[in-house]
Amino acid sequence: DTGVSQDPRHKITKRGQNVTFRCDPISEHNRLYWYRQTLGQGPEFLTYFQNEAQLEKSRLLSDRFSAERPKGSFSTLEIQRTEQGDSAMYLCASTLTPTGNTEAFFGQGTRLTVV
Amino acid sequence: AQSVTQLGSHVSVSEGALVLLRCNYSSSVPPYLFWYVQYPNQGLQLLLKYTSAATLVKGINGFEAEFKKSETSFHLTKPSAHMSDAAEYFCAVSEGTGNQFYFGTGTSLTVIP
Numbered sequence: 001d002t003g004v005s006q007d008p009r010h011k012i013t014k015r016g017q018n019v020t021f022r023c024d025p026i027s028e029h030n031r032l033y034w035y036r037q038t039l040g041q042g043p044e045f046l047t048y049f050q051n052e053a054q055l056e057k058s059r060l061l062s063d064r065f066s067a068e069r070p071k072g073s074f075s076t077l078e079i080q081r082t083e084q085g086d087s088a089m090y091l092c093a094s095t096l097t098p099t100g101n102t103e104a105f106f107g108q109g110t111r112l113t114v115v
Numbered sequence: 116a117q118s119v120t121q122l123g124s125h126v127s128v129s130e131g132a133l134v135l136l137r138c139n140y141s142s143s144v145p146p147y148l149f150w151y152v153q154y155p156n157q158g159l160q161l162l163l164k165y166t167s168a169a170t171l172v173k174g175i176n177g178f179e180a181e182f183k184k185s186e187t188s189f190h191l192t193k194p195s196a197h198m199s200d201a202a203e204y205f206c207a208v209s210e211g212t213g214n215q216f217y218f219g220t221g222t223s224l225t226v227i228p
Contacts, residue, residue, distance in 0.1 A: 004158070033215065040124070042205050042218030043159070056214050091158060093216075098209065101147040101166055104216055106158035 004107035006092050012113045013082055020078045021110045025094030032075050033104060034067055035091040036060065043091055049075060050097065082114045117142050119206045121219035129227045134178075134193040136222045138206030141187065148189045149207040149216070150180055159205065165189060176200070201226045 005024045013019050025032050030051050035043035046065070047057045051072035061067075064082075069075040079086055089111050093104040122137040140146050148165040163174025170182045176199075180191045189206060206219040 006158075035218075040221070042207075042220050043216075045215045045217070048214060093159075101149075101164050101209075103149055103161045103164050106151075106160070108158040109156075111156065 004092055004094050004105050006090075006107035006110050008110055009108060010111050010113075012115060015084060015114055016081055018078065018080045019082060019112065020076055021090055021092075021112075023075045023077070023092030023094075023107060024073075025075070025092070026105055029094035029096055029105070030072065031095045031097055032069055033093040033095075034075070034077050035093065037089040037091055037109070038087075046077075046090075079112075082112075084114045087112055087114045117146065117208045117210060117217045119148075119208050119217060119219040121204075121206050121222050123222055124220065125223045125225070127225040127227060128196045130198055131195050134191070134196045134200065134224065136191040136204050136206075136224065138180075138189045138191065138219060139187050140189060140206075140208050142208060147209045148180075148182065149209070150174065150178070150189075150191050151205045151207060151218075153203040153205065153221075155202075162191070162204075196224075196226045198226050198228065200224060 007022045033048040034046040037043045045058050049069040064080045067077045089109045091109045092107045095104050118141045120139045150162040151159040153159050163172045173179045178193045203221045205221045207216045209216045
């Protein structure tokens with residue numbers, strides 16, 4: 001078990017460009033979350049998947065954001081027409097289907113800088 | 116809705132001194148509570164989690180937290196701070212079988228030599 005991995009770790013892009021991030025969860029975990037963290041703040045929920053189904057999306061997830069989890073394994077988060085306000089750390093986490101105090105396991109994050 | 120409040124965005128302690136990081140929760144149902152630590156440019160690592168088996172929870176690296184229902188609190192403590200404890204600490208609550216984890220705004224711990 002290598003934990004949750006995210007790629008890339010860092011991404012610098014020009015405003016208006018599209019970017020895509022990848023998350024590979026712990027292999028037996030069927031739930032996958034995306035969070036966004038801006039400087040000095042705690043992680044904010046974006047969306048989560050149960051297997052391949054996207055079951056909830058935050059209102060933070062504007063139309064420019066799309067997430068997929070084909071075949072219930074890895075997930076991608078795409079941001080189209082990036083804006084400077086999208087600059088943040090994007091965190092992926094995975095768990096088994098939560099029961100009680102099931103904790104989330106986090107990846108190291110992808111830091112996005114939009115210039 | 117679930118939420119947590121972390122009082123004090125920055126805490127400084129001397130090496131060897133007691134660490135106390137505060138977390139209060141708001142929940143209409145029995146909460147599931149967690150403390151995570153984040154080192155610079157890293158993801159979040161679980162320190163400890165509340166189980167209904169005991170109100171005093173021991174975690175990694177000598178940290179512990181006490182659940183106090185009457186005060187709706189889950190404060191994190193460590194008897195003696197070490198330089199390596201300098202990091203950002205987040206309290207989180209989940210709905211258990213619900214759908215997401217809610218995080219506080221974090222407390223940045225500085226340890227002074």
